[in-house]
Amino acid sequence: MTPASPGAAAASAPPAFDWNAVGARLLAEFYRFLAGAPLLLVALALTAAAWWIGAWLARRAVVARIAGGNPFLNNLLATTIRGGSALLGLTVGLQLMNATAVIGAVLGTAGVVGIALGFAFKDIVENYIAGVLLSLRQPFRPHDHVRIADNEGLVAAMTARATVLTTLDGNQLRVPNALVFKSVILNFSQNPSRRFEFDLAAADDDGLDAAQARIRRSVEAVDGVLADPDPESFVVASADGKASVRVRGWIDQRRSDIDQVRSAALRAATAALRSPAPREPIAPSAAAKAADRAAQLRPGAPERARRHLLRAGESGGHSHDLLDPAAPAE
Known part of the structure; x- marks a missing residue:
């Protein structure tokens, strides 16, 4: 058996780990961080300032006027203003640091996370949106006597998730806003x-x-x-x-x-x-029969009831009527 040469043994040995190269790379990255630290601080300051400006704008009276005193719409507008302002500040800060690739990654991640959260909290989001729409249209007011699907009671409050009714036997009933929005609503108090x-x-x-x-x-x-x-x-x-x-x-x-x-x-x-x-005569006269018939029919009563119903419908309508009286009927 021929012994292995020293050169072959050296060639088969694994290379030693170069700690000097690792240290040099870490030192270079540290210098890069120090060089970019001022821009990072400026970007963080821009994001914080944008968030503060958004919060300041969300508290302005003009937002409440746009919402029309609607607490759901007011909260939605305030959240949108704060979030949009913070996102704008974050985008400007990342652009300042020349990190446009990070912007795309952040937006992509936000989209994926938003979809996942949408599926996970579908009922919560659906009830919240339904509450916003109900508060905009307002098919009922506080203390109105309503029947929603098979649920009847007095309207006590409306939260971000449910409409609270007080039933006629004194119990509290919480109906999800999504069910309220999709159900037939009978308002007895209108x-x-x-x-x-x-x-x-x-x-x-x-x-x-x-x-x-x-x-x-x-x-x-x-x-x-x-x-x-x-x-x-x-x-x-x-x-x-x-x-x-x-x-x-x-x-x-x-x-x-x-x-x-x-x-x-x-x-x-x-x-x-x-x-x-x-007591009447055995053979009532024709005049008596005519008087009884007139008392029973009472001309004009159906028309008065019809006008009463039409007035009730007109007084109960708060939204724009989409029916055109001048349009041809089938």
Whole structure:
């Protein structure tokens, strides 16, 4: 076996680690840092100044005037102004340090992080945006009696996440703003007038017209029932000698409770229906029949109720009507 030469052994040995090169590189980077330290301080000062200016602008009264007293919009505008001003200052500082590549990396990272956070906090973002839109349109006001989907109560407050209702049995109910925005909202307080109705069973005979007249007069006499539009009574079904009479009336919700007035009207109408009819000749005259019919139909009552509903709709509208009355109808 031939022994290995000293030159071959030296060639196969691993090279030694050069600590001098590492030290030289670190020293060079340290000198570069010292040379760029003034620019770094200026960039940090610009970013801090931009953030301070943004915070100062966000507190100005003009922002509150633009928001129109809306706390959600005011908060959104203030956050946008602060964030935009800080981002502008950071961009100028990085440009000053000739770090344009870092700007692209920061923006790309911010985009990726924003997408990830959007998926992670989807419900929170959705509820917040829905709260902003609801506060802009304001389909209801504090203390309004509303029904949102299957939830009914008085509006207590609206937060960044949910609309707080006080239910009619005194409990607190929090409805997510996204659900409120997408649901059908029934506002009972928008129009002070509200209609109630109930059905009664009566004998379907010659005395039905007079019974309806007595029912209307009894309902008109109930405290809380409005005279305009006046109460109505009409037959909705008839079978086997029995007629179903529907009674309708209106109340002012600001002064009367609908359940109490409806209960009083139901009792009065039931008593009027059960009371004996006044004695009439066996063969009523044509004039008496015509008078009963006129009392039952009361010309003009449907038109008065229609005008009342139209006035209620006009008084309850706060947004611009997109329907053009002059446009052709199908």
